[in-house]
Structure formats: C-alpha cells, structure tokens
Amino acid sequence: MKPLLAIALKSAWNRRLTLGLTLLAITLAVTLLLSVERIRQAARDGFAQSVSGTDLIVGARGSPLQLVLYAVFNVGEASNNVDWQSYQSIAADPAVAWSVPLALGDSHRGFPVLGTTPAYFEHYRYGDRQPLRFTAGQPFNGLFDSVIGAEVAAKLGYRLGESITLSHGSGPLPGLAHADKPFTVAGILAPTGTPVDRRVHVSLAAIEAIHLDWQGGAPVPGLAIPADMVGKFDLQPKTITAFLLGLHQRSAVFRLQRKIADYRAEPLLAVLPGVALDQLWQTVGVVEKALLGISGLVFAVGLAGLAAVMLASLNERRRELAVLRSVGAGPRHIVFLLMIESLLVTLLGVALSLAVVSVAAWLGGPWLAARFGLSTLPLAVSPGELRLLAGIFAAALLVSLWPAWRAYRLSLADGLIPRL
C-alpha cells in the first residue's frame, strides 16, 4: 500500500482545485461544529456559574426560577418582599457563615440598582469561585457612594467621582427620578461576564434614604427631605428583595432549606443556585441543541460535497485506474486509493478546523468571556469534542466507501481497457 500513498498524494495534488474547495467546505463545516460545541460548553459553564460559592438564595415564596431570575439576573420582579426581621433571624442561624441582603427595584439609565451591604463585595463569587475585583476605587463608604459594574462604566463612560442619579422602577420615567439625592461613583468593578457587570451597587441605607419621602411608588406631594437631612432618620430597611447565604458546611444546606420553607412569620423560599440555574438552562438550552443540529446538517452537506466530487472525478480517473490495474494494482488497491483521498481531505479539514478554533479561542476567548459571560474557552480538546471528532471520522469513512465501491465496480467491469 505504501507506493499507493505517494500516488494518491500526487493524484490528489493533480486535482487540487476541486479538492481544495472541498477541503474548504469540510474545514468550514467542522469549524462550525467545533465552535458551536465549544461555545455551547462555555456558555453552559458560564451560565451555571453566574453565581458560585453561594449555598442558598432566599426570597418570597413563589417559583424557584422566578427567584433566580430576579435575584441573579435582575430580570422580572419579586412577587413579595422579605421582611428585615426574617432576614435577621435566618442569617443568625448557627449554620450560616455569611449573608448578603439584596434590595432591587430602582435603576439607573436602564441598569438595575442593587442595594446591599459591603459583605457583597467580600462574599459574592462567580465562575470558578472568583471574587469580585475593583479596577478603580473601593466598596461604598459614605451613604451616597455607589459601585458600578464594568459594563455600566464602559457603556456610560463613567469614572470615579462621577455624579449619578437613580430612577424609581426599571425605566427612566420623568418625575420618578431620585434627582434630589445624587450618588457618587466610588468604585468600578472588573469585568466578570455575569449580571454583576450591569449592576449599580449602593448601600441598603441609601435605598432607604432615597425613598424616605416616597410612598406607594411615588413621591409624597409636598414632602421633600433634602439629602443632608436624611442622616436624622432611621435608615434601617424594613424589607429587602432577597438574600444570599453561605454556610459553614455544605452538608447543612438541605436542613436549612427545609427550615426556611417552614419559617412561620412569612412564606419564604430557598433555592440551591446550581440546581435552579441548571433548570433554567434546560429551558434556554433548546437553542444550543438546535445550533448543534444545524451544524451537524452543515457537516452533512460538506460530506455530500466530498462524495459528489469523488464520484465526479471517477469518470476522468477511469483510465488512470486501468493503467494502475495493468501494472499490477488489484481492486483493493483501487478502493484504498479512493478511500485514502476522502480520509485525507477529512483529516486535513479537521486539523485545519482545530487550528482555527484554537487560535480563535486563544485570541477571542478573553473578549468573549468578558463580553458574553462565557467561561474561558477551552484550548484543549474535551472528551465531548473527542467523541464529536470520532463521529466526524466515522461519517467520513462511511461516506468514502461509496465512491470507493463505485471505483471497485468500475475497475472490475473495465479490466485493463476502460470502455469509454
């Protein structure tokens, strides 16, 4: 078979234009397939790790998905608030290592405002248990200090010391701005690729302060408490939206979850973020399966193209095959010659795709991670990808049998003298 390999290579080189185009099609198809697989994996990992290191998310009783949506992704609204007393009492459980209260409801130019405590910057984790980092400034200190996420800073061009005003609700409706109590940007967070990037963080007391002269979601007419007067009021919040819990022992999580579900004073719900995020992904994840399916179809088109080119070349190669027969090649040599060519094109295509995908992941991975919250794109081939590659080769091998079989039949029928 060894002399045939050299002949196969020279023969392929002789038809390099058509084979080159086929190679391009295969390369693009496999690149698409591999990229979708890698991005799918990264998106899934990134999504599942939007919040990590948190053992329980607690909010008013309702749907677990809704709780995750508003507490983690700041999408939608809570059906009910959580009483400050309830939070205090649950956070005091001996199993609890740390707790972070979350108060939502205001926004700044479309970005959600999150009222919380400095513990947030200490305990919040994302991705592979990475802590939040500051690119500038520090956690809020003064009452009207704010810390903004990376995307807020980038989109709005904010720097430290910038003065910003918050709006009530999720949209900037005229008259519903807290224009009388402006905030100062005291810290800017590093990009995380999670919803943190879109948040404006202020203290719980500040949330309380800007709503002092409000009632039922609107300013109380005739009542205006200037910013320098709020210090005279009790700024202890009465309610919050949700809170995060970290435990000393993970093993206590189910006991505490039950305890929260049985909490007497008000109906509460505690969810394990990993489980809830997985559930959420299952509903969103149809898209990834559809994408993978479409890439599979594109690959099938590529293979069909390969088979078509090989079959079409057979007619012009009949004489070549007959000459090889006359110098001693058997039908099995002819089959080998045809199959090695298909497999060579596939092998080259896969190698090129791997190179393209790896270079793309290397160059674009950090950007994708920051921009879309994908966990870092893997540079190495994952086991799932290996299965995919094995599938690609099996499919190519199967498809290459077809022109090879046809060449075999032709060479038997033609013998040494092709009947053209």
Place this chain on the structure above:
Amino acid sequence: MSHPAIAISNLAFRWRPADAFCLELANATVNAGKSLFLHGPSGSGKSTLLNLIGGVLLPARGSVSLLGQSLGELSASRRDAFRADHLGFIFQQFNLIPYLSVLDNVLLPCRFSARRARGVSEPEAEARRLLNALDLDPALLSRPAAELSVGQQQRVAAARALIGQPEILIADEPTSALDAERQAAFVELLLSEAKQAGSAVVFVSHDLRLAAHFDHSLALTA
C-alpha cells in the same frame, strides 16, 4: 525454461452464463522470446482476450497458462501480483498517468512488483537506458507525462512495459495513434528491446501490414 510463455487451450468466454460465447480459441501457444501478431475485426474479442491473459477476467471454459501457471488456479489478488511480476502492457493510448513524471511512469511496475524491481540492479538507470534506447529526449524525463506528444507517450509506455524484463509483453494496438512511417519504426524498436529482454510478445492490431515483423500471426474471427 521449458514452459511456453503463453499456452491457451480450448478457451471460451462469455460475460454471463446465459449469453453465447463471445470468444472461442481452441489453441494458441507463444514460446519464450517469440512474437505473435493477433488481428481481427473489432468485436472479435481482442480486448477480452487481453483481459483473460492479464488475469483480470477468467474463462468460462478452458485455460490460460502463463509460464506454466494456470491463471484459473490463482486467487484474484495472486493474479494481480502475477500480472505485476511477469507481464508488461502497452495500450492504444492514454497509457500514462498524466500527473506522474515520465520517469515515475516508467518505474510504476517496480513499485507494485518486488520481482520487477529486483530484476534490474538500478531501476532508475534502467529506466533511463530504456527511454534512451526508445529514442526519447532525456530532457523530458522529469516532465509530467501529460505534456508529451502521443508518439512520445507510446515510447514511454513501451519503456514501462519492458522495465524489469517481464517474460510477457502485451501490446494492444499501440501504433494506431501514430502515422505510418513511425508505426514500423516503433514496432521494430519494441521487438528488438523485447528480444534483448527475452520477452514473449503478443501484438494486437487490425493493420495487417505490420504482420511481417512477427514470428507468428493469428486471426480472431467475430
């Protein structure tokens, strides 16, 4: 060697068992170093006979023995190996693999047959010698075969058929694409090289004027 190069006895061939025989040949023998001129109208089964001698087809009846070996007793892959070892072919046209160089085309049989490669101490030097003897410009040797004229291609094909001194040389109308003067010259060159190599020659043509160059002649009838 006591065996004749080619011994055909009581041969008959048909494509399907239900068909009538399309080729029948009672007896034909070509001894080592001898040449046979085979002629007949088209449709008389010349190509079929060449495929039978090449071991690509098997007869429905009778036998083809080459060098004392009956081809019917060999497996298909043994017949392929036997063809590579002992037979050289020249066809009417399109003998060469267009993307290989002239030299690589001539050396092809040595790649498929260890015996043919062993038969010459220096395959490449032997290829050059043969091409030179067949009057081919040495400057063409590294050119792709596709760039040669038809006459040049036929001489390269002859060199390929002769390399490694196969016992049997089969030529299927190799001169039909050449003009009359060059036909005779080509046949003379081919026969003298075959004589040197000690090869038996079967030469198929419908041009009876060439018959005089050969030891025997045999007519196939449709």
